[in-house]
Amino acid sequence: MPPSWLDESRAAALEIYEREEVPTWRRSGFWTTSLRGLDLDALEPRRYEAVAEPPEIVGPQEDLAALIVQRGGSTVYAWVGDERITVMPLEQAAEEHSELVQRWFAKRLPAGEGKFEAANAAFWTGGAFIHVPRGVVVDKPIQVIYEIEDPGTAQYARTLGIVEENAEARIREYCVAPDFEGQALHAGAFELYLEQGANVKLAHFQDWGSGEVHDISVKRVEIARDALCTWVPIHLGGKLTKQTLDIITAEQGADMRHYGLYFTENDEHLDLFTTDLKEAGPTSGDTIWKGALTGASRASYEGLIQINKGAQDTHTYLQTHSMLLSPKAKGDSIPSLIVETDNVSASHGGTVGELDEELVFYMQTRGLTRAEAMRILVEGYFEPVVQKIEDDQLEEIVRGRIAEKLTAASDEVAQYIEAR
Amino acid sequence: MSLEIQNLHVQTDEGVEILHGVDLKINKGEIHALMGPNGSGKSTLANTIMGNPTYEITEGKIIVNGDDISEADPDERARAGVFMAFQYPASIPGVSVANFLRMAVNAGREEPIKVLEFGKVLRENMDLLRIKPEFTKRYLNDGFSGGEKKRAEILQMAMLRPEFAVLDETDSGLDVDALRVVSDGVNALQGEEMGTLIITHYTRILNYVEPQFVHVMLDGRIVREGGPELGRELEDLGYDPIREEVEANAS
Ligand SMILES: Nc1ncnc2c1ncn2[C@@H]1O[C@H](COP(=O)(O)OP(=O)(O)OP(=O)(O)O)[C@@H](O)[C@H]1O
Numbered sequence: 243m244p245p246s247w248l249d250e251s252r253a254a255a256l257e258i259y260e261r262e263e264v265p266t267w268r269r270s271g272f273w274t275t276s277l278r279g280l281d282l283d284a285l286e287p288r289r290y291e292a293v294a295e296p297p298e299i300v301g302p303q304e305d306l307a308a309l310i311v312q313r314g315g316s317t318v319y320a321w322v323g324d325e326r327i328t329v330m331p332l333e334q335a336a337e338e339h340s341e342l343v344q345r346w347f348a349k350r351l352p353a354g355e356g357k358f359e360a361a362n363a364a365f366w367t368g369g370a371f372i373h374v375p376r377g378v379v380v381d382k383p384i385q386v387i388y389e390i391e392d393p394g395t396a397q398y399a400r401t402l403g404i405v406e407e408n409a410e411a412r413i414r415e416y417c418v419a420p421d422f423e424g425q426a427l428h429a430g431a432f433e434l435y436l437e438q439g440a441n442v443k444l445a446h447f448q449d450w451g452s453g454e455v456h457d458i459s460v461k462r463v464e465i466a467r468d469a470l471c472t473w474v475p476i477h478l479g480g481k482l483t484k485q486t487l488d489i490i491t492a493e494q495g496a497d498m499r500h501y502g503l504y505f506t507e508n509d510e511h512l513d514l515f516t517t518d519l520k521e522a523g524p525t526s527g528d529t530i531w532k533g534a535l536t537g538a539s540r541a542s543y544e545g546l547i548q549i550n551k552g553a554q555d556t557h558t559y560l561q562t563h564s565m566l567l568s569p570k571a572k573g574d575s576i577p578s579l580i581v582e583t584d585n586v587s588a589s590h591g592g593t594v595g596e597l598d599e600e601l602v603f604y605m606q607t608r609g610l611t612r613a614e615a616m617r618i619l620v621e622g623y624f625e626p627v628v629q630k631i632e633d634d635q636l637e638e639i640v641r642g643r644i645a646e647k648l649t650a651a652s653d654e655v656a657q658y659i660e661a662r
Numbered sequence: 663m664s665l666e667i668q669n670l671h672v673q674t675d676e677g678v679e680i681l682h683g684v685d686l687k688i689n690k691g692e693i694h695a696l697m698g699p700n701g702s703g704k705s706t707l708a709n710t711i712m713g714n715p716t717y718e719i720t721e722g723k724i725i726v727n728g729d730d731i732s733e734a735d736p737d738e739r740a741r742a743g744v745f746m747a748f749q750y751p752a753s754i755p756g757v758s759v760a761n762f763l764r765m766a767v768n769a770g771r772e773e774p775i776k777v778l779e780f781g782k783v784l785r786e787n788m789d790l791l792r793i794k795p796e797f798t799k800r801y802l803n804d805g806f807s808g809g810e811k812k813r814a815e816i817l818q819m820a821m822l823r824p825e826f827a828v829l830d831e832t833d834s835g836l837d838v839d840a841l842r843v844v845s846d847g848v849n850a851l852q853g854e855e856m857g858t859l860i861i862t863h864y865t866r867i868l869n870y871v872e873p874q875f876v877h878v879m880l881d882g883r884i885v886r887e888g889g890p891e892l893g894r895e896l897e898d899l900g901y902d903p904i905r906e907e908v909e910a911n912a913s
């Protein structure tokens with residue numbers, strides 16, 4: 243039986259969901275993200291039987307501390323290898339650890355924010371709950387996977403993580419789908435809380451394949467006193483993605499590192515908004531996002547640094563770069579800043595560029611072909627971010643996928659360069 | 663075996679002619695020096711030899727071992743055995759020196775070089791150029807000092823073993839010790855194996871690497887040619903006497 247607080251929370255969220263219109267997101271300039279092309283009514287949560295083996299992408303299970311796999315609306319695999327931690331479907335945790343879950347659930351991610359936040363809060367199933375108790379240091383990654391197996395799926399994914407005082411953990415969340423034909427929706431909600439002195443390395447990996455997966459998600463991380471979160475989100479594909487990623491340094495001494503990467507191709511549409519929110523000081527932060535675009539894809543990244551009143555002695559930096567590899571691709575890269583206090587240092591910068599012809603020439607004089615030079619330059623451009631993942635298994639996946647995408651795009655890029 | 667430049671006229675992509683008919687022949691085993699004041703067209707010549715798309719050949723040709731390479735892509739020229747050490751080497755963030763060298767070496771081979779063999783050759787060349795091992799882990803030219811960049815260029819030359827090398831002001835920005843190291847490197851690679859064109863303002867490097875031929879370029883033309891004594895003359899008198907002579911002849 244789900245606890246009554248959860249039933250109430252779902253009912254309240256449903257009301258909001260029914261009241262709210264399907265939103266359209268606009269930004270200055272050419273940018274609009276619209277769900278006009280998505281037939282929401284044709285989608286439904288799909289159920290799947292449990293599986294005996296985890297999916298291939300996770301690698302050897304013994305390299306993990308725990309693993310939750312959700313396919314469509316069902317948890318199909320759950321395993322914990324480290325007895326000191328609690329990792330289970332969020333549905334199960336709401337029953338077995340009702341008080342603990344209630345204390346944190348939706349603390350920073352209320353259903354009232356919008357249509358899809360409400361949809362998630364009303365309809366989520368399965369989900370993942372991660373609890374690392376005080377002082378526990380977990381070396382191996384805790385892994386969560388959301389898979390969409392078939393078109394027609396609406397997946398409401400919800401992850402709640404709590405890493406207690408002075409605990410340390412690595413958390414990876416993968417969102418993946420095979421290449422299929424047809425539409426699907428992933429409405430995700432991810433919340434992670436770091437208590438005092440905790441240290442978390444967090445990675446998100448999104449690769450929805452060539453199907454028409456629409457991903458409307460919010461991810462939020464709250465960092466308490468003297469805790470540190472290093473967060474590396476990787477976006478490698480999806481028909482339409484609208485994500486909000488926020489890191490909140492909530493107490494003094496909290497520290498964050500945020501390094502992101504995206505690669506869009508064909509007619510993909512990617513809309514990312516990140517916030518580095520400073521609620522207290524002194525705190526610090528560093529954000530770097532890098533993207534590359536091929537085909538007729540669209541990618542817009544906006545990164546906001548917001549320093550609230552009371553967050554004095556804050557030092558934070560944000561840089562964003564985007565590289566256009568096709569004449570039909572369109573992208574922007576917008577850093578912004580809101581500062582409500584004094585005695586802070588915050589700097590931000592953004593660029594949109596193309597492949598540097600001077601570098602291509604330099605490499606060609608060493609015998610490398612134009613296509614090789616391009617591949618090396620784009621890989622080199624991403625490499626500083628890829629290295630921040632600090633996770634060999636995931637780094638290999640990311641490098642491999644980028645190389646594949648570059649190979650797929652190399653003719654197009656060569657034509658583009660020639661035409662200039 | 664030679665690198666031959668015949669009546670080369672070159673203009674920029676904006677249509678301004680910079681080289682007005684340059685002739686130069688470098689045989690294997692020879693060292694040539696090309697000297698000239700700022701803006702006379704030395705780097706333009708070097709870049710055109712390598713096929714920089716910024717420059718267009720409107721007349722004349724570039725011939726390597728009998729083959730006309732005037733239309734070839736830069737990478738084809740490299741594989742034909744031509745190398746240039748850049749005056750201002752570009753930095754390639756994200757690509758380590760070792761990785762880049764391995765890719766460049768493999769670009770000129772049918773079969774990729776064995777890891778051990780590559781490591782051995784790399785170490786030998788680094789010893790030759792007195793480069794510290796840590797150096798190869800850094801991103802190529804990224805944050806390198808002026809002198810480190812020049813050494814990295816010569817390290818690439820040593821790894822690629824070109825038949826013809828154009829060194830565009832490799833000496834500028836080097837202190838005396840570095841200059842000696844780089845010169846020793848060039849001398850060690852030179853032998854009968856390579857034809858070398860050293861582009862320079864200063865006669866300093868010519869004390870370490872002795873050219874048999876010196877060419878003086880002024881306003882896109884080679885206006886004087888001679889032996890090592892021409893280099894010494896320039897050291898003493900500068901370019902003014904030559905410039906006056908050229909202007910007198912013209913009028
Ligand atoms: N891409 C270009 N576009 C326009 N002008 C150019 C270009 N490249 C070279 N030039 C001009 O051509 C002339 C020759 O330049 P170049 O760089 O070849 O001289 P240099 O002899 O190498 O000079 P330095 O000794 O200063 O290196 C200069 O006047 C320069 O401004």
Ligand SMILES: [Mg+2]
Pocket residue numbers: 704705706749830831
């Ligand atoms: Mg020059």
